[in-house]
Amino acid sequence: MTALSLTHLTWTPRDHGSCHHQFHLCDASLHVAAGEFVGLIGPNGSGKTSLLRCAYRFSKPDQGDVLLQHQNVWKQSAKWCAQRIAVVLQEFPDAFGLRVDEVVAMGRTPHKGLFDGDTVHDRQLVCSMLESVGMQGFEDHAFATLSGGEKQRVILARALAQEPHLLILDEPTNHLDPRYQLELLRLVKRLHIGTLASIHDLNLAAAFCDRLYVIDHGRIIASGTPHEVLTAELLHDVFGVQALIDTHPLSGYPRITWITQP
Amino acid sequence: MISRRYALLLAALGALLLVSCVISLGFGPARVPVDVVWRILLHKAFGFGEVNWPAGQAHIVWLIRVPRMLLGALVGAGLALIGAVLQAVTRNPLADPHLLGVTSGATLGAVIVVLHVGEIIGLLTLPIAAFIGALASMLVVLAVASRNGRLESDRLLLCGVAVSFVMMAAANLLLFMGDHRAASAVMFWMLGGLGLARWELLAIPAATVLLGLLILLGMARPLNALMAGEQTAVTLGLNARTVRLKVFLVASLMTGVLVAISGSIGFVGLMVPHIARRLVGAEHRRLLPVCALLGSVFLVWVDVAARTLIAPEDLPIGVATAAIGGLFFIGLMRKR
Numbered sequence: 113m114t115a116l117s118l119t120h121l122t123w124t125p126r127d128h129g130s131c132h133h134q135f136h137l138c139d140a141s142l143h144v145a146a147g148e149f150v151g152l153i154g155p156n157g158s159g160k161t162s163l164l165r166c167a168y169r170f171s172k173p174d175q176g177d178v179l180l181q182h183q184n185v186w187k188q189s190a191k192w193c194a195q196r197i198a199v200v201l202q203e204f205p206d207a208f209g210l211r212v213d214e215v216v217a218m219g220r221t222p223h224k225g226l227f228d229g230d231t232v233h234d235r236q237l238v239c240s241m242l243e244s245v246g247m248q249g250f251e252d253h254a255f256a257t258l259s260g261g262e263k264q265r266v267i268l269a270r271a272l273a274q275e276p277h278l279l280i281l282d283e284p285t286n287h288l289d290p291r292y293q294l295e296l297l298r299l300v301k302r303l304h305i306g307t308l309a310s311i312h313d314l315n316l317a318a319a320f321c322d323r324l325y326v327i328d329h330g331r332i333i334a335s336g337t338p339h340e341v342l343t344a345e346l347l348h349d350v351f352g353v354q355a356l357i358d359t360h361p362l363s364g365y366p367r368i369t370w371i372t373q374p
Numbered sequence: 375m376i377s378r379r380y381a382l383l384l385a386a387l388g389a390l391l392l393v394s395c396v397i398s399l400g401f402g403p404a405r406v407p408v409d410v411v412w413r414i415l416l417h418k419a420f421g422f423g424e425v426n427w428p429a430g431q432a433h434i435v436w437l438i439r440v441p442r443m444l445l446g447a448l449v450g451a452g453l454a455l456i457g458a459v460l461q462a463v464t465r466n467p468l469a470d471p472h473l474l475g476v477t478s479g480a481t482l483g484a485v486i487v488v489l490h491v492g493e494i495i496g497l498l499t500l501p502i503a504a505f506i507g508a509l510a511s512m513l514v515v516l517a518v519a520s521r522n523g524r525l526e527s528d529r530l531l532l533c534g535v536a537v538s539f540v541m542m543a544a545a546n547l548l549l550f551m552g553d554h555r556a557a558s559a560v561m562f563w564m565l566g567g568l569g570l571a572r573w574e575l576l577a578i579p580a581a582t583v584l585l586g587l588l589i590l591l592g593m594a595r596p597l598n599a600l601m602a603g604e605q606t607a608v609t610l611g612l613n614a615r616t617v618r619l620k621v622f623l624v625a626s627l628m629t630g631v632l633v634a635i636s637g638s639i640g641f642v643g644l645m646v647p648h649i650a651r652r653l654v655g656a657e658h659r660r661l662l663p664v665c666a667l668l669g670s671v672f673l674v675w676v677d678v679a680a681r682t683l684i685a686p687e688d689l690p691i692g693v694a695t696a697a698i699g700g701l702f703f704i705g706l707m708r709k710r
Contacts, residue, residue, distance in 0.1 A: 165605075168608075168609055169608070170605060170609070189611070190608060190612065190613055191611035193611065194609060194610050194611025194612075195611065197609070198609070199606075199609035201605055201606060201609070203602075203603045203605055203606055204602065204606075209651065209655060209656050210598070210602075210655065210657060211655055211657070214598065214656075214657045218595075218598055218599055218602060218610060219610070221595045221596070221599050221610040221611060222610055222611035226592040227591075227592050274610075
């Protein structure tokens with residue numbers, strides 16, 4: 113079953129003026145099946161974030177459709193979408209000192225009406241999600257005092273508290289040290305909900321993703337399993353760098369070694 | 375997430391407010407002992423007890439000080455609430471009810487009436503003119519700030535400041551060219567005061583503040599989400615623009631009513647939310663009730679200072695709040 117399909121999306125940024133051709137999308141199609149971990153890779157400015165923004169109903173595509181569980185997201189409300197898609201962004205401004213449990217409880221917002229209080233279920237969810245990201249015991253810490261990696265995990269707990277059918281992650285491993293990079297991706301993978309993640313580190317993408325899409329200049333130029341996609345030619349064409357591709361000796365997924373000598 | 379500690383704090387603040395309200399009634403140019411105040415209140419409100427006090431004291435307490443105290447409590451609560459939500463939606467810790475241009479619009483409305491129209495419909499002419507001025511400036515700010523159907527918080531604040539300056543320039547020009555005696559009537563709006571308080575005027579601010587508190591409490595979750603950023607709010611199913619617009623409208627209308635009756639009382643809306651956040655954190659369902667109670671207590675006591683410091687003259691309450699608020703911030707900065 114398809115959890116998310118983006119079909120032939122075209123999108124042009126409005127704020128940057130006509131001279132700016134970065135970040136646009138052109139005829140981009142992408143599918144995420146239920147329970148599948150899909151990675152989106154591509155160089156800086158290739159349109160990864162733009163594509164994700166279209167997928168979580170932040171940007172409205174000029175052409176093409178975004179279908180979530182076979183429903184057009186722009187025919188549904190933002191609230192409907194937020195009950196089904198949770199997003200982990202790289203945005204956590206916090207000027208006023210919210211506590212960790214309050215940040216996680218925010219994830220319940222799409223399931224709440226005007227004067228609804230917190231139920232026992234809500235409180236249990238907050239606790240168990242904090243536990244699942246390894247942040248139990250931090251409930252009454254101020255969010256702003258956490259390290260970057262801890263913040264990222266709390267934001268993931270918030271996304272999980274939304275009880276989503278689909279997760280979208282924008283560069284989830286940025287700012288994390290290797291241990292938490294692996295832990296976070298392992299955790300997401302264990303959840304077995306459809307996931308679309310943009311990932312910078314190609315070795316991580318190869319290790320965790322069931323399928324990969326490669327985006328360049330706003331177009332999807334390749335897709336398939338990591339073995340099909342991650343070839344030396346593609347890396348050279350898209351990223352402009354030389355790499356050796358072999359197989360990881362322990363796990364069998366492709367391993368990329370950058371050739372740094374001129 | 376109402377914990378026992380929070381419930382206790384709320385109860386303590388409520389009790390503090392009640393006690394403050396009663397004790398504050400004794401202060402003023404003519405001192406009235408607290409026990410007499412208490413007996414006058416019981417007698418007037420419920421018909422208890424025998425009359426054994428001078429009629430003058432009963433008159434001062436019941437007809438002058440009680441409405442004034444109630445107005446102070448309402449205005450304090452209202453301004454603190456407005457400040458808290460504006461700081462959240464603009465994500466700017468320095469946002470303040472008077473930054474939206476509403477206050478200067480009210481001042482301009484009052485100036486025009488004092489200088490060129492006169493009190494054509496009696497005592498209410500000035501407040502009504504001030505409210506119309508406040509509404510006009512709110513609409514101007516909204517029209518200038520929205521662009522391509524978007525309403526960004528930075529633009530909103532900048533437009534508020536810009537419109538404020540233009541409105542104040544117009545008001546000052548009119549004052550400068552007009553009758554100098556009229557200027558003193560207008561000073562009231564610029565400096566703020568609770569001297570207009572009458573029993574028959576209290577219903578409007580009371581309804582405004584209570585309704586505002588209710589609406590804003592209903593928006594507590596969206597307000598929390600908006601603090602986390604524009605995109606995060608969208609991913610939580612909110613339309614950031616709609617939330618911001620609603621908060622701005624509610625805040626402006628509340629400010630308009632409060633300023634029309636009490637003039638521009640500064641620093642309450644800026645300072646009280648920061649104190650309240652230190653007590654209970656930034657989560658709005660917890661923050662807003664505490665803000666309202668603290669704002670009330672604060673303004674009730676500042677008004678006591680305002681009417682005793684240079685008695686029998688009334689010190690404009692805005693002068694007192696500004697002095698206290700400024701010192702408070704300096705103290706806060708030195709402590710850090």
